[in-house]
Amino acid sequence: MLIGLSIIIFGAMLIEARRAARNERAQLKRGGVEPPDDVYKMMRVAYPACFLAMLVEGAWRGMPPLAVLTTGATLFVLAKALKWWAILTLGPFWTFRVIVVPGVPLVVRGPYRWLRHPNYVGVVGELAGAALMTGALVTGPIATAGFLILLSKRIAVESRMLQSSARGT
Numbered sequence: 001m002l003i004g005l006s007i008i009i010f011g012a013m014l015i016e017a018r019r020a021a022r023n024e025r026a027q028l029k030r031g032g033v034e035p036p037d038d039v040y041k042m043m044r045v046a047y048p049a050c051f052l053a054m055l056v057e058g059a060w061r062g063m064p065p066l067a068v069l070t071t072g073a074t075l076f077v078l079a080k081a082l083k084w085w086a087i088l089t090l091g092p093f094w095t096f097r098v099i100v101v102p103g104v105p106l107v108v109r110g111p112y113r114w115l116r117h118p119n120y121v122g123v124v125g126e127l128a129g130a131a132l133m134t135g136a137l138v139t140g141p142i143a144t145a146g147f148l149i150l151l152s153k154r155i156a157v158e159s160r161m162l163q164s165s166a167r168g169t
Contacts, residue, residue: 002059005133009051012080019087020096027092032099035161039153040097046150047123050143051130058134072132079125085111086119094119098158100165117158120151 028034063069087094089110093101111118127147131140 001063002055002134005058005130006055009055009130010048013048013051016087017096020094023092024095024097024099027095027099027101030101032101033161033165034097034099035157038098038157039150043147043150043154044096046147050127050139050147053139053143054127054130054134054136057136057139061135061137064132064135068132068135072129072134074129075125076129076133079122079129081122082111082118082125083122086122090119098154098161100161102165104165106162117155120155123151124148 058064064072089112090107093104093107115121124144124147127144128140130136131144134140136143
């Protein structure tokens with residue numbers, strides 16, 4: 001079961017990474033600007049490490065009860081759906097890195113109509129869902145809390161960049 005979860009989790013990650021890399025190259029060619037203080041390098045390591053730690057703990061503990069597994073799987077799928085809604089809404093502007101192309105208006109459609117950072121809400125849901133699916137009672141909450149700290153720093157950097165771009169500075 002954990003092998004299947006690993007394939008799903010890391011397979012989706014690879015698909016997203018390829019899309020992000022393609023979009024990042026395109027945004028940089030269009031004059032995109034990156035902040036010097038982004039936490040991307042830490043997130044790049046922490047995101048897969050969180051899932052890996054949960055999978056290792058799950059292998060050690062054994063599978064959780066079916067109700068917990070099902071709840072986790074449902075949360076993971078819903079979170080992934082929200083994340084992909086955000087990805088598809090942003091189209092070529094969705095990247096792993098904060099890259100702002102001057103003059104491009106802020107996206108306010110799709111999930112961005114209701115949430116300022118639906119992609120990040122999806123990421124937190126993925127982590128929480130994976131913690132439940134794997135029965136990661138220790139690494140799940142620790143990984144999710146640690147990643148939330150990185151996300152809060154990332155959101156501050158991203159918001160500052162978007163505000164600066166909107167002002168034209």
